Amino acid sequence: MSSQTTAPQRRFKRPVVFVCDIQDKFRTAIWNFDKMVLTAAKVLRAAHILRLPVHTTTQNRARLGDTVPELAALLTPRPEGGALIHPSVDKTRFSMWVPEVAAQLAGDERSNGNDNAGENGGRGAPAEVILVGIESHICVTQTALDLLANGHKVYVLADGVSSCNREEVGVALARLRAEGATVTTSESVIYELMGDAKVSEFKQIVGLVKETSAQTRDVLQSLL
Template identity: 55%
Template sequence: MAQRRITKPALFICDLQEKFRPAIYEFSKVITTTQKMLKASQILNIPVFATTQNKERLGETCPELGLDAPGGVKTVAHADKKLFSMLTPEVRGGINSLGSNLSCVIVGIESHICVTQTALDLLHDGHKVYVLADGVSSCNKEEVPIALARLRAEGAVVTTSESWIYECMGDAAISEFREMAGLVKQTNQSTKDVMQTLCKT
């Protein structure tokens, strides 16, 4: 029987809020990748965690992500925080409910602050961490490659959404492959556009 390559995945969506939209470099591209990852999470039944940073001041999660909305993606935890790391008590409780040694894939903002501190905390707790280069950004674009280089050195895997999706599946014989391949085909042009913007060397 076909087996997935990544058996305990979890998707972490960090602080994708309305107030950040005009401030973050290529924010719309981060949203595009996050939407693709949310569709993948529904196909592959991947648990989702999300946070807002000081929601009272910085607003709700962007509505086009549809988190916890009717017909949208139900999260394990959708927590507001003052911490920079996503690992609030509520999020930690959700992680603990899934067990140990998760494979955590992170998208969101800002690369060098909240994404970095979330990745470091997850690594410290013994989880595998993937950071999507086509799914993170910062106010200053120059922060991003520095943050990704640091996270590589700390033990995180820096990869792309498409690479991670295929690694998660691991085998074209799994039952969800046809639907996932359709998602990749459907998002082919937007993936190319995002890569050419956020993953320039």
């Protein structure tokens, strides 16, 4: 019998994180804004542990401000490694799928050694996009629809999106399920990113989950 052990199998082949328009000017307008920010922070911490690409946008930054300061350190590249943090892209479209972000996503694939990144109509291999931000029924929805149309998989985190009006959120999530997006939660997707307790990052991820467990419970009770 062979003594070789099977390498752990990760469930996602090309995971990335999209952070949509979590800006200061929305703080008092968005339902449970601070709760959504907590989820975004947890996902970004996981992204650093797992060394995932992160794409961030702002909507009309000159009027609506920068991404919130609570996420600033997590959206800064780390000299010792961590997530691949791309420069934030400012936009006026109600979708993150703008040429600059599409080019960043193609660059992610090339940096992973895939020489076929320009194939499949310029889309490259499908990415598994983990999406957080605002507003669920506008920019999150249009981003998800554009990603799906371009052949990518989309995981919208129900505890990581919100809108000005609470009632919009459930309608948006129901529509996105019908369109082919996966609606899930931050803890579920973090474990799916690992796929196996044998992955090298398991202890760090479990530590993150335990550290944020009370916050996670509070966010789920507030947003869902």
